[in-house]
Amino acid sequence: MVLEGEGSIFAAAGPHLLLRPDEMGRADSMTIEKGTSGSTLMENAGLAIADDVVARHRHGTRVTVVCGPGNNGGDGFVAARVLAQRGMVVRLLLLGDTDRLTGDAAIAAKRWRGTIEPVSETAIMAADVVIDAIFGAGLARPVEGRAAEAIGWINAARRGGASVIAVDLPSGIDGRTGEILGIAVEADRSVTFFRRKPGHLLLPGRVNAGRVVVADIGIKPSVLGAIRPMAAANHPDLWKDKWPRKSIAGHKYSGGSAVVACGGVEATGAARLAAGAALRAGAGLVTVTAPGEALPLVAGFLAALITRRCDDPDRFGELVSDPRLTAIVLGPALGVGEATRQMVRLALGTAAAVVLDADALTSFEDDPGALFALVRGRPAGTVMTPHSGEFRRLFKGAGGQGASKLDAARAAAEVSGGVVVFKGADTVIAGPDGFCLVNENAPADLATAGSGDVLAGIIGGLLAQGIGAREAAAMGVYMHGMAGNVAGPGLVADDLVEAIRAVRAAPPFED
Numbered sequence: 083m084v085l086e087g088e089g090s091i092f093a094a095a096g097p098h099l100l101l102r103p104d105e106m107g108r109a110d111s112m113t114i115e116k117g118t119s120g121s122t123l124m125e126n127a128g129l130a131i132a133d134d135v136v137a138r139h140r141h142g143t144r145v146t147v148v149c150g151p152g153n154n155g156g157d158g159f160v161a162a163r164v165l166a167q168r169g170m171v172v173r174l175l176l177l178g179d180t181d182r183l184t185g186d187a188a189i190a191a192k193r194w195r196g197t198i199e200p201v202s203e204t205a206i207m208a209a210d211v212v213i214d215a216i217f218g219a220g221l222a223r224p225v226e227g228r229a230a231e232a233i234g235w236i237n238a239a240r241r242g243g244a245s246v247i248a249v250d251l252p253s254g255i256d257g258r259t260g261e262i263l264g265i266a267v268e269a270d271r272s273v274t275f276f277r278r279k280p281g282h283l284l285l286p287g288r289v290n291a292g293r294v295v296v297a298d299i300g301i302k303p304s305v306l307g308a309i310r311p312m313a314a315a316n317h318p319d320l321w322k323d324k325w326p327r328k329s330i331a332g333h334k335y336s337g338g339s340a341v342v343a344c345g346g347v348e349a350t351g352a353a354r355l356a357a358g359a360a361l362r363a364g365a366g367l368v369t370v371t372a373p374g375e376a377l378p379l380v381a382g383f384l385a386a387l388i389t390r391r392c393d394d395p396d397r398f399g400e401l402v403s404d405p406r407l408t409a410i411v412l413g414p415a416l417g418v419g420e421a422t423r424q425m426v427r428l429a430l431g432t433a434a435a436v437v438l439d440a441d442a443l444t445s446f447e448d449d450p451g452a453l454f455a456l457v458r459g460r461p462a463g464t465v466m467t468p469h470s471g472e473f474r475r476l477f478k479g480a481g482g483q484g485a486s487k488l489d490a491a492r493a494a495a496e497v498s499g500g501v502v503v504f505k506g507a508d509t510v511i512a513g514p515d516g517f518c519l520v521n522e523n524a525p526a527d528l529a530t531a532g533s534g535d536v537l538a539g540i541i542g543g544l545l546a547q548g549i550g551a552r553e554a555a556a557m558g559v560y561m562h563g564m565a566g567n568v569a570g571p572g573l574v575a576d577d578l579v580e581a582i583r584a585v586r587a588a589p590p591f592e593d
């Protein structure tokens with residue numbers, strides 16, 4: 083399979099891979115089959131939790147461990163024992179009966195010499211630190227009843243100043259989707275095992291998880307080859323060797339040549355932002371095609387941009403037939419309708435890589451299959467960058483009911499044959515081979531008008547330089563997040579274009 087090739091994105095993803103709860107279960111059982119007992123894994127997990135607490139809190143801290151009925155609770159019993167040995171004042175609360183504990187959790191419970199109390203509001207509210215060991219990977223349905231009450235009390239304790247540490251996942255968060263099933267713990271920290279889970283990165287799980295720490299509990303990375311997880315965090319390790327750099331022997335065409343299509347006189351801002359971003363991301367030259375009356379506005383923006391008059395799709399077809407063209411960006415404020423559809427068809431008919439955003443996507447709302455047929459057939463890369471509204475319009479119920487954002491993006495990439503960038507605070511980049519990346523460096527300041535246009539331009543600028551579609555998309559999303567951090571609070575989209583210079587000057591990896 084392509085993903086496993088030497089130097090492939092899968093190979094580079096190693097520590098950044100994300101394991102769904104069922105995949106984590108396989109990692110556990112493969113490890114147990116190879117001779118490490120489940121009890122040892124649980125001891126290691128509980129120890130990792132205790133270490134995390136001890137590293138941050140004084141001797142004598144009042145720690146309340148809230149245990150659930152499964153192995154997540156088992157980890158809690160181990161942590162409680164170790165913390166008591168290390169001088170913390172520990173209370174252990176159990177949801178349910180001790181005699182209903184089974185397997186490794188029952189063994190861990192026997193080793194706890196202290197009292198096992200029923201869950202109560204007062205015991206939770208009296209703590210300086212609460213360890214949430216109610217549910218982890220085994221959460222199977224919405225939380226209700228006593229467990230829901232306990233979660234409410236844990237959150238109240240946190241609002242009252244207690245620190246909350248989640249074992250594996252905040253209870254109530256679905257590790258596969260990041261969704262809240264009923265109610266969920268709001269943690270300061272989550273200590274998870276071996277690899278992070280999608281629910282640690284996808285919203286709202288990411289917010290509930292707080293700072294996520296990954297502990298080694300003795301599972302060997304070699305199990306990953308058989309499990310073949312299909313998702314990873316978007317990390318520079320995945321594309322740093324493609325980072326844009328000017329070569330001393332280069333000339334302007336070495337950076338490739340990009341075209342950005344501009345809408346009418348009242349809608350030129352989006353294309354200007356995209357074109358500026360493409361140039362700053364390293365495209366050698368960027369041409370903006372615009373209707374006659376809009377042309378002066380574009381020309382007056384950045385002197386480095388080339389402008390070409392383009393009043394109809396036929397003229398656009400002529401302009402993009404230049405064989406030196408390496409990337410085309412279509413969609414930002416272009417208008418929804420047949421003219422845009424025709425421009426998309428023409429762009430997809432070229433040998434250039436194409437970014438389809440905004441109106442280029444919405445224009446195919448009534449006949450997405452027609453778009454996908456064109457995308458699927460092309461040898462050059464195609465990247466589609468929908469926000470959630472555009473995604474729903476074009477990809478309808480991709481992934482089916484209960485699909486995570488990851489599953490939905492994956493299904494969209496598979497059905498369209500292109501690379502899909504499903505935007506948001508937890509942007510997912512999906513390739514048609516099903517492998518997905520979840521981005522996590524984007525600051526909320528990016529939620530501002532025109533920010534998506536800048537992203538489309540950055541990706542276009544990277545594609546123009548010959549970077550592959552998946553890498554350009556992943557790197558582009560990451561650079562966009564970095565630009566947001568450089569520009570900081572109060573940023574407007576224009577500032578992001580400017581900030582790309584600082585991003586390129588300080589790559590997110592050691593050279």
Ligand SMILES: NC(=O)C1=CN([C@@H]2O[C@H](COP(=O)(O)OP(=O)(O)OC[C@H]3O[C@@H](n4cnc5c(N)ncnc54)[C@H](O)[C@@H]3O)[C@@H](O)[C@H]2O)[C@@H](O)CC1
Nearest residue numbers: 110123124152153154217218219220221222223224225250
């Ligand atoms: N499998 C292993 O070998 C290891 C597992 N570990 C821990 O084990 C956890 C997974 O353990 P489990 O698979 O036992 O699952 P959990 O302990 O997360 O939860 C399963 C239990 O909760 C019940 N349950 C699920 N959803 C519920 C709901 N909404 N309301 C009420 N009850 C509900 C289930 O019936 C079951 O009794 C991981 O998150 C991790 O903390 C670690 O100890 C490392 C080793």
Ligand SMILES: Nc1ncnc2c1ncn2[C@@H]1O[C@H](COP(=O)(O)OP(=O)(O)O)[C@@H](O)[C@H]1O
Nearest residue numbers: 469505506507524525526529531532533534535
């Ligand atoms: N809360 C958020 N945190 C981080 N990034 C965000 C957030 N909200 C939106 N973004 C990012 O900002 C950009 C907005 O794009 P888009 O919705 O197309 O807006 P526009 O059409 O105004 O340009 C996307 O890249 C998206 O991922």
Ligand SMILES: [K+]
Nearest residue numbers: 214217251253
């Ligand atoms: K938990």
